[in-house]
Amino acid sequence: MSKDDTNVQKRRILSRKRSSILKSQWFYLLIAEVTIAIITGLVNPRFFTTSNVMNILEQIAVLGIVSSGMTLLIISGEIDISVGANIGLSSVVMAMMIKGGYGYLLAVLVGIALAVLNSLLVGITARAFKAPSFITSLAFISVFQGVALAITKGSFQTIYGQFEFIGTFRLWQIVPLSFLISIAAYIVMHFMLSYTKLGRRTYAVGSNPSAAFLSGISVNKAKLTAFALNGLFIGVASMVLLSRIGAAQPSTGSGTELKAIGAVVIGGTPLAGGKGRIIGTFFGVLLMGIISNSLNMLRVNPYFQTVTFGVLIIASLAVSVLSSYKKKEKIKPQSVREENS
């Protein structure tokens, strides 16, 4: 007993190791990405041209922005499957305002505010009626789509030749601005998750809402903040998307929610909440971009691309289960030692 005591005394400062790289899902994603890139590059050398690489980065920009917001929301223990419909509604509103001559700034601000409001509605209804946000966001898909159809009367809103800057600008003529915006989104989200009270709260309410509440955290406030930020990112993504396409319709963005949730899960954030890192999401989104581009380069039937996406999610679940098995093996000897002491 006394010997053990001195051992404890000696270990004055515990290290806080960065979790081993082998335990991180993003590391496996990186390996997968490099492998796929090399194989594709060998078959079709055009894969590694600057223009193709920039093309990939441009294509994953919108998904990346949306997925950053989704990561926060999923960590907080909630989910939003109305993202696509929300993008549709806010981008048609932006497009109509630009068409109506209200000016870019006002149009963008109103569009983003609308996206925030929409996401908040999903959250507020879920919290108020004690329903899962999966269900309330399911309901709001039709609401957002319906409103978008009503105000556009189902027509295409084109703004060709206007508001092209964000979508077309390339830094040093190479790097697409939209990709830089998505990188900014990742960085902002990473900063929030790791260095602010807001991030800490998000993990806490996602991990154990009762414990969080009894530690003085307002669970409602924390979750609604996550919804609002999710909306903010959706709004920014709508802006980028509109600028790149130059047109919007109610169905713009549909299907984005599934891709975003998929990217978050592939990146190692469990839907149960309380865990996850933005770097995982980054590599998850990148993997989806690389695979989709590779399949094109390899001239695979586009229908199979959809199949690949599903298989990818299943594979990522397998990876996270396997790595948690490994962890359990590591814990055992340690707890036995504790009992003996």
Place this chain on the structure above:
Amino acid sequence: MQRNPIVEMEKATKIYGNHRALNDVSFELLPGEVHCLVGENGAGKSTLIKILSGAISPEAGLIKIDGKRVEGLTPRQSIEMGISTIYQDAELVDSLTVSDNVYLGDELTGRLPFVVDTKRQTDKVNEIIEALKMHLPTNVLVEELSASQKQMLQIVKALYRDAKVLIMDEPTSSLGMDETKALMDIVRNLRDRGIGIVYISHYLEEIFEIGDRVTVLKDGRSMRTFPIENITVEEIIRKMVGRDASLFYRRKKVDIGDVALEVKNISSWGVVDSVTFSVKRGEVFGIGGLVGSGRSELVNILFGADRADEGEILLNGKKLKIKSPHDAVRHGIALITEDRKKLGMLGGRDIVENTALVHSENFKGFLLDRKEEETLTDDIVNKLSVAAQDKSQKIEELSGGNQQKVIIGRWLIDDSDVYIFDEPTKGVDIGAREQIYELIIELAERGKCIIMISSDMPELLSMSDRIGVMRNGRLVDIVQNKDIEEEDMIKRFIGV
């Protein structure tokens, strides 16, 4: 008349970790007998019935059912051999009708295969119900039944399976007077039909009303079995308590100061009824009572997790407005919750986040100070000698005692005036237990008010300066902890 026992248990021992939950206990049950089991919380009653129902298997000992020795008893075998256990609320499917529940998994089919013959089922269930003179509708959903009707349904279900032994665990704890009486009648009826009944209850009067024999358990040991006519309430209570001095912690004396916390007429309709008490600086105010007496509900109100319908809380003479735990924390009240896993730990997060949780949330600005968090965690880890590999270890990977130390540590970073401990050492090994006691006393020495809820009698008696007794939502007694006997406390808890 010589009857052979249906169930015999000889020298059974069950060990959890290094704790003997059941130690060399022998027990027998005759057909047509109500055999009562009594003892304090944690005396081993539940362990004993879990062994009989096959839920757990003992490390040592022998079980005979109907004179035949059985080994490796599983719940299924136990039921097949005629032993049915009635738990408080288990095993019923709320969305099915009463008769469907009885036949669940064993449905009667009519002429067409796969089609359940509801009528035949209902008729058969009604037969059993009438034979027992119960009031139980057969065609309503279980979710519409009252607590007592659910108990009755479980009895019906057991009888349908030809139970020869019924184990009833605290069957009356959620029943009213009339319902209890009705249940007693049914139990007598069952006994007369030759069914052996193991009956567990905190309420000693019930035991004298329907019991034939009573076995007293204490700290996992059997204190013998008595025919009910040869023993009195006083004697049973005496057998339940009276422990070695070694189980008691010898605490330091602490100077007690002025009154700091005053709780006046706190009520929450139906749960807590007009509770008034005060705690002085440096004082440990213990709160005891049976499970369900409103103890945890009371502290939830003090901490702002639940709202009071009435009453006020004063700290240092100032009236507090507490609407949420956040308010309570800001006013200097800390709560170390009872259920670590459910209410305390952020399971998947590391030690630093779990330790710094309260500090960063309530006493810091928008940005986290990660350097400070780590230094504070080091202090706590050293002070409470938490055994961990490194700070990035997840709290769920630590042992129970170390988890509890981290949870307590979270409240030591910023000074509070009032520390509420709800079952501070539940599921904690003996070594860590003493450390936690030392810590509580140290807080008292620093002039904090301590409120400690405990179901552990030695803990309550060795730690508290005064003990408040909760019964049915009321604080019925406040006793000075001076030369007070366990026996006396139990009597106050039960209300005899």
